[in-house]
Amino acid sequence: MKIGLVGTAHWASEIHAPGLSRDPGVTFVGVWGRDPVKTAELAAEHKVAAYDDFDRFLSDVDAVAFAVAPGAQAKLAKTAAEHGKHVLLEKPIALTVDDGLALSEAIRKSGVRSVLFLTRLFHPELRSLLAQAAKAPGLRHGRVRIVANSMRVPSPYIN
Numbered sequence: 001m002k003i004g005l006v007g008t009a010h011w012a013s014e015i016h017a018p019g020l021s022r023d024p025g026v027t028f029v030g031v032w033g034r035d036p037v038k039t040a041e042l043a044a045e046h047k048v049a050a051y052d053d054f055d056r057f058l059s060d061v062d063a064v065a066f067a068v069a070p071g072a073q074a075k076l077a078k079t080a081a082e083h084g085k086h087v088l089l090e091k092p093i094a095l096t097v098d099d100g101l102a103l104s105e106a107i108r109k110s111g112v113r114s115v116l117f118l119t120r121l122f123h124p125e126l127r128s129l130l131a132q133a134a135k136a137p138g139l140r141h142g143r144v145r146i147v148a149n150s151m152r153v154p155s156p157y158i159n
Contacts, residue, residue: 001026003088004057006076007067008033008042011090016067021046032057058083063113066090074099081106086113 020028030049033039043050051057063086074094077087094100
């Protein structure tokens with residue numbers, strides 16, 4: 001699958017781009033960002049194309065990983081979905097309910113797949129617990145509370 005990355009800031013350069021570059025099941029094809037200099041630098045670091053035109057970027061990918069502010073993500077991801085591109089989203093997906101609903105509707109109408117990056121979602125133990133919970137008779141909803149100190153100690157993820 002050919003995947004492109006939207007964004008050039010911390011999450012894009014430290015998490016998304018390295019992950020896409022290292023995954024043997026992914027063909028990381030390029031980066032699109034608002035800042036042409038940062039876009040070119042990140043693309044060069046990962047030996048992929050730097051795009052300055054979002055439509056051209058979309059024409060070269062099957063899926064788009066987003067690492068931008070939620071206000072920008074909602075609109076760009078909606079456009080990507082409308083162009084038939086699968087979307088890999090960061091949380092929160094939007095800043096307003098209306099933007100979130102519009103994105104959700106675009107995904108539904110286009111039939112593309114979407115995933116929201118939740119750090120622990122793919123952890124084997126959590127997957128096992130979710131599978132067990134899904135088998136519980138009459139279960140309609142659940143509540144999860146994750147307590148972490150990542151925002152209380154020195155960390156690049158504080159801001």
